[in-house]
Amino acid sequence: MANVEIAGLTKTYGTFRAVTDFGLSVRDGEFLIFLGPSGCGKTTTLRMLAGFIEPDGGQVTLGGRDITHAPPHRRNIGLVFQNYALFPHLSIFENVAFGLRRRKQPEAEIRKRVTDALELVELGHLGDRLPKQLSGGQQQRVAIARAIAIRPDILLLDEPLSNLDARLRLQVRDELRNLQKTLGITTIMVTHDQEEAMSVGDRLVLMRAGMIEQVGTAQELYYQPANRFVADFIGRTNFLSGAAIGNMFRSAGGCRCAADGIWVRPPRS
Structure with missing residues (x-):
């Protein structure tokens, strides 16, 4: 576990700037949410942190270690994908063990870590099954177990609940938050769902067009939006034109x- 420092992170595709001068400090043990509409740059930013996309500029440090240009397997980062990315021909046990085997851990250590990880997500009794024999929620928990089994410094989640139905999404969301608290692991999650973000995140990073609009707790963004975009995206808002006197x-x-006691700010956008 470690803090993350991001400074001036930038990514351009031709003339399109996907992420522009992204700067942020993520605290050790924090659950941080990248939130915003489709195409705002949140997934691109997450993938630059994971090492799957090479930034055009900026720096990323993890626990004081510069990982800006390090390959993914050198970052000690756990990543959970939107589509689970489980190996269909491997058992649940072997799916969770995959990263540990790639790191050439001793067999006894692999068995202990896999067993512990599956118990944490309450799937210890399903280690012999194949992914197709599990429900969507169970598969997502296997993906989480695989990510934490390597004991990463940071956990990255790329819209991990978007493929689940509404009822299951609520259940897995609560389980994910409880697990993060239990482990105390620094976690960054991408989502476009405001309710999801406000329910689990310690802080939210609201993005638009590759840039940060506001960083703060759910309460800060809801009651003290930095601009019209934040107010409109976070809450159900009525906008009135006029003047405060x-x-x-x-x-x-x-x-x-x-207007006594009401926070008022002229819209900037």
């Missing part, structure tokens, strides 16, 4: 109402 708000149509 002392403790009063006067709408463009001439209506007045008391």
Whole structure:
């Protein structure tokens, strides 16, 4: 487990800037959410942290170690994909053991870590089954077990709940949050679901067009949005044009109402 420092991270495809000057500090043990509409750069940023996409500029350090250009297998990062990415021909036990075998861990250590990881996600009794014999929620928990079995410094989750039905999504979401608290592992999750983000994240990073719009707790983004985009994306919001005059708000149509205790900011976008 470790803190993550991101400075000036940038990625360009031709004339399109997918991520622009992304800078952020992720605290040790924090559950951080990358949130935003489709195409905002959140998955590109996550994949640069994982080492699957080479940044055009900037720096990433993990626990004080520069990993900006390190290959994925040198970063000690656990990654859970949206589509689970389990090996269909391997048993659940061997799926979870895969990363450990690649690291040439002793067989006794592999068995202990796999057993511990499967017990954490409450699947210890299903180690002999194949992925096709499990439900979608169980497969996602296997993917999480595989990611944590290597004892990563940081856990990256790329929309891990999006393929689950609504009821199962709530269940796995709560299990994921409880597991993260139990392990105390630094975690970054990508999602476009506001409710999901606000339910599990310690802090949210709301992105638009490859840039950060606001970073803060769910309460901060909801009650103190930095701009109109944040207010519109996070909450169910009515926008009124007008002006704040002392403790009063006067709408463009001439209506007045008391604004004492209400946070007011002129829209910037």
